[in-house]
Amino acid sequence: xxxxxxxxxxxxxxxxxxxxxxKNHLEWNIRILESGSKPHSIVNGxxxxxxxxxxxxxxxNHPRLIKGAIEAAKKYGAGSGSVRAIAGTLQIHTExxxxxxxxxxxxxxxxxxxxFAANSGLIPQLVGEGDIVISDELNHGSIIDGVRLTKADRxxxxxxxxxxxxxxxxxxxxKYRRILIITDGVFSMDGDIAPADKIxxxxxxxGAMTYVDDAHGEGVIGEDGRGIGAHFHIEGKIDVEMGxxxxxxxxxxxxxxxxxxxxxxxxxxSRTWLLSGSHPPAISGAQLAAIDxxxxxxxxxxxxxxxxxxxxxxxxxxxxNTGNSETPITPVIIGxxxxxxxxxxxxxxxxxxxxxxxxxxVARDKARIRTMMNAGLTKKDLDFALDKFEKLGKQLSxx
Amino acid sequence: xNKQIGFIVNPIAGMGGRVGLKGTDGVVKKAxxxxxxxxxPQKAEEMLREFCAISTSPCDLHWITCGGDMGDNELEAVGxxxxxxxxxxxxxxxxxxxxxxxxxxxxxxxxxxxxxCGGDGTTRDIFTxxxxxxxxxGIPAGVKMHSGVFGINTSATAKMLYEFINKRLTIGDAEIMxxxxxxxxxxxxxxxxxxxxxGIVEPTxxxxxxxxxxxxxDDEVKDExxxxxxxxxxxxxxxxxxxxxxxxxxxxxxxxxIRHTLLGIDAIxxxxxxGKDVNEEQILMLLEKYPKTxxxxxxxxxxxxxxxxxxxxxxxxxxxxxGIDNIIVVATPSKLMHxxxxxxxxxxxxxDHLFATQGYLMVVIGxxxxxxxxxxxxxx
Numbered sequence: 001x002x003x004x005x006x007x008x009x010x011x012x013x014x015x016x017x018x019x020x021x022x023k024n025h026l027e028w029n030i031r032i033l034e035s036g037s038k039p040h041s042i043v044n045g046x047x048x049x050x051x052x053x054x055x056x057x058x059x060x061n062h063p064r065l066i067k068g069a070i071e072a073a074k075k076y077g078a079g080s081g082s083v084r085a086i087a088g089t090l091q092i093h094t095e096x097x098x099x100x101x102x103x104x105x106x107x108x109x110x111x112x113x114x115x116f117a118a119n120s121g122l123i124p125q126l127v128g129e130g131d132i133v134i135s136d137e138l139n140h141g142s143i144i145d146g147v148r149l150t151k152a153d154r155x156x157x158x159x160x161x162x163x164x165x166x167x168x169x170x171x172x173x174x175k176y177r178r179i180l181i182i183t184d185g186v187f188s189m190d191g192d193i194a195p196a197d198k199i200x201x202x203x204x205x206x207g208a209m210t211y212v213d214d215a216h217g218e219g220v221i222g223e224d225g226r227g228i229g230a231h232f233h234i235e236g237k238i239d240v241e242m243g244x245x246x247x248x249x250x251x252x253x254x255x256x257x258x259x260x261x262x263x264x265x266x267x268x269x270s271r272t273w274l275l276s277g278s279h280p281p282a283i284s285g286a287q288l289a290a291i292d293x294x295x296x297x298x299x300x301x302x303x304x305x306x307x308x309x310x311x312x313x314x315x316x317x318x319x320x321n322t323g324n325s326e327t328p329i330t331p332v333i334i335g336x337x338x339x340x341x342x343x344x345x346x347x348x349x350x351x352x353x354x355x356x357x358x359x360x361x362v363a364r365d366k367a368r369i370r371t372m373m374n375a376g377l378t379k380k381d382l383d384f385a386l387d388k389f390e391k392l393g394k395q396l397s398x399x
Numbered sequence: 400x401n402k403q404i405g406f407i408v409n410p411i412a413g414m415g416g417r418v419g420l421k422g423t424d425g426v427v428k429k430a431x432x433x434x435x436x437x438x439x440p441q442k443a444e445e446m447l448r449e450f451c452a453i454s455t456s457p458c459d460l461h462w463i464t465c466g467g468d469m470g471d472n473e474l475e476a477v478g479x480x481x482x483x484x485x486x487x488x489x490x491x492x493x494x495x496x497x498x499x500x501x502x503x504x505x506x507x508x509x510x511x512x513x514x515x516c517g518g519d520g521t522t523r524d525i526f527t528x529x530x531x532x533x534x535x536x537g538i539p540a541g542v543k544m545h546s547g548v549f550g551i552n553t554s555a556t557a558k559m560l561y562e563f564i565n566k567r568l569t570i571g572d573a574e575i576m577x578x579x580x581x582x583x584x585x586x587x588x589x590x591x592x593x594x595x596x597x598g599i600v601e602p603t604x605x606x607x608x609x610x611x612x613x614x615x616x617d618d619e620v621k622d623e624x625x626x627x628x629x630x631x632x633x634x635x636x637x638x639x640x641x642x643x644x645x646x647x648x649x650x651x652x653x654x655x656x657i658r659h660t661l662l663g664i665d666a667i668x669x670x671x672x673x674g675k676d677v678n679e680e681q682i683l684m685l686l687e688k689y690p691k692t693x694x695x696x697x698x699x700x701x702x703x704x705x706x707x708x709x710x711x712x713x714x715x716x717x718x719x720x721x722g723i724d725n726i727i728v729v730a731t732p733s734k735l736m737h738x739x740x741x742x743x744x745x746x747x748x749x750x751d752h753l754f755a756t757q758g759y760l761m762v763v764i765g766x767x768x769x770x771x772x773x774x775x776x777x778x779x
Contacts, residue, residue: 167759167771168770171771359567
């Protein structure tokens with residue numbers, strides 16, 4: 001038999017690069033939840049108070065959502081059989097879209113497979129060569145990827161700085177065909193809110209299109225959690241309100257809400273929408289139920305905010321710095337990265353699951369623990385968590 | 400392996416400043432007669448003290464240095480023992496020759512970073528010898544510190560050294576500036592780019608996942624800028640492009656296979672060099688032939704000047720003819736961190752006013768990516 005000459009080791013880089021990540025402590029240590037995402041979760045075998053999930057309203061555990069999922073599966077089956085455009089649009093998909101538009105008080109709405117699919121599928125279609133995308137410097141990675149896929153130019157404005165945005169608009173006005181302003185609605189690191197009303201006003205002056213990624217605002221801010229449009233009372237004025245069913249809605253999936261023109265354009269042009277299979281019916285059933293719950297049970301949003309206000313107030317009175325947060329994302333700013341990691345580890349040992357956010361995600365001296373509130377936590381739970389924060393904060397000389 | 404740090408102090412740096420000589424080049428004796436006292440050894444010691452205070456294990460470093468006040472005394476004073484002396488000055492009073500001789504010997508050692516104490520003159524002396532072979536970090540002690548290798552003060556230098564050792568800062572370009580001291584003493588400020596050294600820079604980060612970032616090397620950022628300029632040249636095929644001085648632009652030119660004059664201005668038309676190291680007169684002649692022209696410019700030196708300092712060829716008549724809308728400013732994000740304000744001083748009030756009314760400039764910081772940066776003019 002002839003000996004085969006191996007030209008190259010095709011798979012060697014897989015291990016090499018992973019080892020390199022491990023060496024630099026950059027690999028993801030995946031934590032396993034044995035309990036489902038609950039206010040009290042079992043994480044890696046330990047019961048903890050969950051302050052790291054996006055399940056803000058605890059809807060993932062709501063009986064009506066679970067029932068909705070089961071019934072839709074029973075009626076329509078486990079899978080959808082195709083992509084939306086060919087043979088995978090079930091009646092329940094269109095029902096969700098109709099209900100969603102009503103909830104968002106927009107003319108129309110469209111469901112995407114995920115939020116990432118919405119951003120990376122739609123943004124590259126909205127702009128092209130000769131256009132410019134103007135983006136807040138702290139925008140989320142999926143927006144950045146969406147922008148990278150376009151042939152459009154890109155410009156950055158300082159975080160929430162309207163005069164900086166205006167300067168970029170003035171400069172772009174004379175040079176470009178279309179101008180698209182993109183911002184997160186709620187910024188996921190600091191929990192602050194984009195001044196969408198002012199952005200819309202500036203955009204109108206310059207004939208620019210507005211696109212707000214409201215992933216962390218959907219189900220959280222605005223009347224009954226209707227999102228950023230409702231928060232600023234500018235429903236239907238933001239050209240593209242993008243959001244997600246994966247966070248406060250407690251299910252999974254991305255969405256856009258806006259005009260019928262937008263929706264017609266979006267589903268005909270977004271490659272992510274056209275080329276991935278549609279949601280299984282169980283997902284749609286749960287999505288429908290989530291909208292139902294938000295419309296008929298205002299107590300969840302209220303409890304989320306009551307919890308948020310209480311937790312923030314108590315953290316502040318203990319002497320912690322919680323930054324500029326205006327939402328249920330409450331950063332506890334520690335400063336030093338090592339200390340933030342240490343605090344997070346010790347909190348976990350004591351039964352509180354809150355992840356550290358360190359440099360380079362935030363400035364070198366702004367390392368923090370990011371807590372995300374959950375409507376399912378009781379006052380007793382919050383007091384338990386606060387007690388641990390106080391004890392460990394003192395031990396580590398943070399307060 | 401432990402890091403090896405080269406360490407050179409120029410003991411006479413900064414002596415001219417105290418007695419109003421605006422520099423010590425060639426006037427040491429005069430400075431001494433005027434009563435000047437050495438300042439650099441003390442600055443070097445200050446930096447070392449601050450470094451030892453923030454570093455958990457300063458002794459892990461191996462210092463390669465020179466005898467007496469050129470390094471050994473300062474290290475000794477703060478109790479750093481892990482050192483090796485590779486050069487000793489012959490006389491008590493040292494000169495630029497000593498700095499150069501010591502640098503030459505240092506080149507034979509595997510050094511990760513050369514920390515030195517002095518001013519622009521010292522930087523040039525060292526850079527002339529080590530070129531881009533060893534990255535430089537300066538402790539500011541001279542009269543003028545326009546070069547990009549310096550920390551803004553001794554404690555900033557100490558922090559940069561600490562962050563570099565802990566791999567949080569990385570190696571990138573740092574411009575070495577040259578100011579004509581003779582002219583400066585007569586009140587004229589004429590700075591030009593002397594060369595581009597390797598220095599310590601803040602890395603650029605891109606988000607690669609949720610709450611997950613990756614640092615991008617300076618060269619990768621410059622690759623993006625080069626790609627952007629490549630697109631611009633395709634978009635404007637019948638335009639002339641003037642490539643100005645500076646490390647970033649030199650990198651861009653290399654990527655585009657253009658043989659560029661690092662320290663001067665070159666004219667490029669349809670990717671061919673049509674003018675090398677051109678002066679004002681030659682540029683004006685080119686503009687007759689190519690009325691549609693864009694200038695590719697990068698802020699140089701620590702002050703962030705884009706016009707009026709390093710590139711006097713870009714005179715007011717030249718700029719007026721080209722139009723300020725046709726100026727493309729490029730800079731890496733790490734560079735902008737150190738120069739958050741761009742400056743213009745064309746010497747022409749009317750032109751400066753035009754820049755002043757604009758107040759801001761769009762700066763290209765990556766592929767098709769730009770951001771606004773504040774612009775200041777001297778007269779307004």
